[in-house]
Amino acid sequence: MSELTKILLDESEMPTQWYNIVADLPEPPPPPLHPGTHEPATGEDFAALFPKALIEQEMSQERYIDIPGEVLDVYRLWRPSPLFRAHRLEKLLDTPAKIYYKYEGVSPAGSHKPNTAVPQVWYNAQEGIRKLTTETGAGQWGSSLAFACAQFGLESEIWQVAASYRAKPHRRTMMEVWGGKVHPSPSDLTEFGRSLLAQDPDHPGSLGIAISEAVSEAIEDPKTRYALGSVLNHVLLHQTIIGEEALLQMAKVGAVPDVIVGCTGGGSNFGGLAFPFLREKLKGNMNPVIRCVEPTACPTLTKGQYRYDFGDTAGLTPLMKMHTLGASFIPEPIHAGGLRYHGMAPLVSHVYNLGLVEAIAIPQTECFAGALQFARSEGIVPAPEPTHAIAAAVREALACKESGEEKTILTALCGHGHLDLASYDKYMAGGMEDLDLSDEVIAEAMKGVPNIV
């Protein structure tokens, strides 16, 4: 069995519950705060943004939450997703390590994002909501939400970071194929957008700005709500189906991970893979090192501060305690793909702060070098985001070659790069630069962060 390339699960083996790590943590995570009073936020503070069922999940202490049947029906379009043993990459690297990767690029939108888009849309539909607004950067999340809205007959309206909107017209088309309505952000449709365009008509935008625009549209209409693609507890909850499946798949071949590496932007792919394994680690059933991998151009965990900050640039959201570079942070355009949100999921920040997981930052040219090795051996062309996880797995595998250790490495290939080939072109042409975000830039962006102790 260990010679398999793909470890598959039947639809009948698909997990039917999501896992909520809050139930098992040694300390509870710090609560979100009301932006005005700085008191712990209540469900009411989120009511204009999210449906009741998702707010309940956001605040839930329950260990397991049932996945609704209609959500499972849509999941079956691509789930359970395959777990691969990277035999051919191992051979290329000449390593004694065993590398496994959980592949989420089999979803219609090409990444892990539909795992949460589908339930988010379903819960909204149950409460009579007719339209969802959201932001998107590289486009993975926006296309996932448009796909999910098409499944349940809701409208979707998406603010895409202007720099990506201009550079990636095909992602916009993909959202439109699924019926989505797409605007560049900043846009002239919101007051905040208009104020930014007045300063700079060619404003490149940022995720924080696009969130502000999408939120401000949602709160004006009682039949419209907002959807977020990462960061929040309920998003990470939905993504745990990745790790729950991977646990079953590893068990099928008798493999136990020594090292788990996952890329972190907002933290949902990482949390989705790692939290079920962290549960097993806390229970003493295994003892993997669990490591976040982020870009040196947006080093939220490794250089950010663990502080209360807003989720968006205009300051419309509740305050969350998280590792942050400051909500006004604008990433450099030279950074190729995703993983550029100013903050980190509060749950990932909390487990990092507790010392339960590690974090490293890797420069993007090393990531693309690893991605080329991966594509030429395993075939799949990775999205820029998981190239960080691949580069970390390659580092680990080469260390095993040095030491002779036969470690079992597990990572998540959270999406394919079919719509990111311009970045590969730039890398192969030698035009890709690295950036170590300087302390000065971070200090500047941190100036606007509320001073809460």
Added chain:
Amino acid sequence: MSELTKILLDESEMPTQWYNIVADLPEPPPPPLHPGTHEPATGEDFAALFPKALIEQEMSQERYIDIPGEVLDVYRLWRPSPLFRAHRLEKLLDTPAKIYYKYEGVSPAGSHKPNTAVPQVWYNAQEGIRKLTTETGAGQWGSSLAFACAQFGLESEIWQVAASYRAKPHRRTMMEVWGGKVHPSPSDLTEFGRSLLAQDPDHPGSLGIAISEAVSEAIEDPKTRYALGSVLNHVLLHQTIIGEEALLQMAKVGAVPDVIVGCTGGGSNFGGLAFPFLREKLKGNMNPVIRCVEPTACPTLTKGQYRYDFGDTAGLTPLMKMHTLGASFIPEPIHAGGLRYHGMAPLVSHVYNLGLVEAIAIPQTECFAGALQFARSEGIVPAPEPTHAIAAAVREALACKESGEEKTILTALCGHGHLDLASYDKYMAGGMEDLDLSDEVIAEAMKGVPNIV
């Protein structure tokens, strides 16, 4: 079991033999002819182009041919591919029909083409060949060959039809990610290319021209051979793994097809799906209607003549008896995707001529309308080529709605459209036109076809 969305096979259930329909046909197919003597071609006539093992397969009468172990190892990166039951499309169409689709977009290159690229490269490698040349249109085949060459350490050099090279830079990048060297065709690297560029520096190119360039490069170097992505017997042979898997998968859920529809360009996807089912039909085990679907802009079967013609524009290949629009045919640039080769696989032409399969042509706007219905229900965004098969399946399903018949429809979704979103953009913006190829255009292109009786 019939409620499954995806019918999967384990790696251990993957077929280990390809099926050669020549062994079961009521009449043998007409042989290829030497272009000079017009006598039946011998293996020697193909020796500068292909390795011995592939020439043997091209001429083989054996019913089953073993798939080499190292080819199976690479197949396992994505095979067995899933068979889907299109529950959500059926619901959208409100049809009593049951629609199944075999999805080949799970391969690294995103289509069925690696099924033959991988064995072609492997057989060449076994005979000491170091480089393969080929042509590509939309880019599916070129990227598949580049991927396969990366797996076995061969160089790949690819002439891409100039119109596609300019319109689809990301396909070129994908080929380069896998180490491929890509030229627009016509190019200044070959005599034939230079002669065409002298007439028109902005020549849009055609598959026939790109084949001529790739062939002329291959025959000059004893360590270089040529690879073709469709049309030939050995290519269709390799693709039969699609149909062999689909037979096993249909049997798993107790389904028997009443109608099989597949898109036809060169014929390899269609032959790959249909031939194993045609075998069962000839044996009396089932009785499906089997239907080719082609674009009205390139209606090879429905409007072409069944004649001996060259496979390429310069007349370098042996003559093959096939349905053809004439080797000098240049497709109109308004035609969105693929399926634009002047000829049809001799084996598909032969079974069509024998009345064993049917053929229809569908205009591309109907195809894209069906593709949008498909994407919004099933999730996957299809490549332009299989939108023809989808449109035919939708026609059939709507006829069932009228008649109340609960037919079982089987089709192949031979690739995803992640690199073809510009065509969707054009369609959704209302800018896509249909073309019924006129008899005059065909008569003009047929003038150069040799007069052999």
